[in-house]
Amino acid sequence: MIRVRDLEFQYDKSDFRLRVANLQIADRERVAIVGPSGSGKTTLLNLFAGIATPHRGSVETAGQDVSSMSDRARRQFRVRHVGLVFQEFELLEYLTVLDNVLLPYFLTPALKLDDDVRARAVRLAEGVEIDDKLGRNVARLSQGERQRVALCRALLTDPSVILADEPTGNLDPSSKMRVVDLLLERAQEANATLVAVTHDHEVAERFDRVLDMGTLQ
Amino acid sequence: MPGSLYLAWRYVAHHWIKTTILTASITLIVFLPLGVRVLIQQSAEHLTARAEATPLLVGAPGSPLELVLNSLYFGTEMPDPLSYADVDSLDAGGLAQPIPLYTRFRAQSHPIVGTSLDYFAFRNLSVADGGLFTLLGECVIGVRVAEALGVGPGDAIVSSPESVFDLAGVYPLKMRVAGVLEFSDSPDDDAIFTDLKTTWVIAGIGHGHQDLTDASAAAGVLRRDSMTITANAAVVQYNEITEANIASFHFHGDLGSYPVTAIIAVPPDQRSATILRGRFEEGDLGAQIVVPSDVMDELLRTVLTVQTFVLAAVVVIGMGTLATAGLVFGLSIRARQREFTTMVKIGASPASVRWLVASEMAVVLSAAMLGATLLTFVTAAYGPPLIRALLL
């Protein structure tokens, strides 16, 4: 579950202000958040993930109040409970497909990279049909394939919450719906809560619920 | 392998061009001062050891450095010659054992050293294959000569003419290799040793030719009377000394007037050395006596001064190179800010990111240190002979 109460957030040196009085997303619910550019969609995701902290109010994600955690605690929470999918994929060009999927384990000493984890990464790759490209450098993949790699990376730690920021923003129409379907299927398989930010209403309609930033604030 | 080290390795491997350039630059800047010091130190030790092993050197008046470089290291600059009578005088004086040297000639790039048997005991040279020269026209060669020319006992080496255009000059002499010396890690390894008289034959002041009293030599006779036969230029002179013609070889004139380029003087004790030096320094013997180690110390002082300037320049360049490398790293980090932000978002701590960057730098620096170390070892192994060849 994700719960927001009396949230207020403002970036330093900016007039933009985000206010959400009350928001609740149930466990395993698949929600799309829509709104125009600059409406605060990505900011809201960052607050859900604990990447940013509100000036007022609280944010609970996966049953934990991330808004009151320390930086360190939020990072540790994020590693274990949150999977992130980015619009620009944010893969490391100098790593292979498999290494990109395993990235959280390389970055976090608390996560132990063993054969079970590698096997899980291979299964995830099979699930999104990129298992034949595991040894390939990501620079040689198509946009759709890259986003599927990013999806596997987000799912590797078995998060209870998946946050996707414009996951189809850089995809061509033929890849877009395929990736959306994979995102929805994998989230359901993982019993994870899925929140996706998108400006694409076609994509939003695939989700269980659509929230408009205009009505949230 | 820890995750950050693995990521660092993958990063530097992927950007191998940048990594190679950085590594090479740092390698060079670390190696240069080390290499220069090792090179000069080892070369100096080697040169000094040979000079210190040679107590005194007698030569014609002139440059002491030229005398030492030619006599000890067989350099190409030839000092003015002494006469063999000076060798006899030194011997008769009883203050030092004289070992004559005549180093005027070469066989290709290898110096031909005319000397006596005493030279080999003096330099602690031993024979690896064959034996020392016994007859006129034989030679003993250093091991590097044997390797370079592919010759061994029983083969032949031909001396090189001094000038291609000097038709009236010295003719090449074909010498039989009697033996090959053991490796000594000295200029002796590159030299061809003969009896002093053989080098006089090369010089043309000793020779063998047809018997002028024989009818077959008529074409070589200019004039004949009851007491003297005068030969002309057509007389066939032998350019190889064989069993068949060795008896015809002879030396005209007084051997005391024949040339040597230097005399190694080995005094039995310090007192004799001092007395001997005093006699030469009085200046009326028509020759100079030098202490080779003193001459080499002077040369090496100059080299060390140059080394200081070189090292100072290298340090300045090095600082510039390291600053450039630092700039490259800084710009790289700046360009990767988005990557690092993503890592933090995924869950990496800022410390982890710093470890990652530090690991990348460590990989480059480690490779550079390894490279510099290897280059230094290679320099220590192969550099000094190269320096000696360049110096001499």
Next chain:
Amino acid sequence: MTKKLLAALLLGGCAGNDDTQPDVANDETDAPVVYVSNYPLEYFANRIGGGVVRVEFPMTTATDPAFWRPDAAVVIAMQTADLILLNGATYEKWIDLVTLPAANVVNTSAGFVDRYLTVASAVTHTHGPEGEHSHEGTAFTTWLDPTLAILHAEAVTNALSERWPNSASAFQDNLAILREDLDRLDGDLGDATAALRDVPLLASHPIYQYFAAHYGLDIEAVTWEPDEMPSEREWNALRDLLRRHPARLMLWEAEPAAAIAARLAEMGVGALVFGQYGNRPDVGDYLDAMNANAERLGAPR
């Protein structure tokens, strides 16, 4: 250079020996080795140093030492010897053709270079009108003059004493005895030649210069071999020689062939053997042979 070091430097490969090269002796004793270049030096070295040193004379009796040349094996052996005694006075034509350790080589006539005699009749050669030239030949049979033989012996003694000073006293004692023998020989030869002074004499070879100079003899030489009949031109040359040098006696190194002696006798010239003994005599030693020379020379004719 130490003997051991030089021995270690040299290997024993050698050319095949011919009749002039005896087998190199194996050094089975610890005695120092002294090489000599002719028989008189062997005799002197043995008289003076025998019992302390081992004297090596590296030629067979078939060789004329004046024309001998060592092969590589002998040179190697000489290089490892403790001492090499040379006659000097250009006797050893081979000395410039080999390599020997200078410190171990002693020219036993170096002390009387000013008494060397030139060979006026030697044919030499030069290269070009102003080119290199040889000196006139130098006579080398110095040992035929007993006073020079004494000087050779003294040089041998000095060389041995310098190297083996512990035995110097013994060497001097032996030299004293030898000197007495040579003085006696000098007297005998003086007596034998008394009647021949100012009498023209002939010699079959130009080898008696020092002998003639010491005893005041007037000897002209040809170059005849005792076993080869001279040509008619040579006989004619002899007749011409006899016209200006009316000799009645010719000295030979060895007994001339009967035909030669007979023809000489027809010309009024008698033949007398006076051996030079550069190599070992067939019978006896140097003193025996020289005394026999004196007897023949002094015998009534």
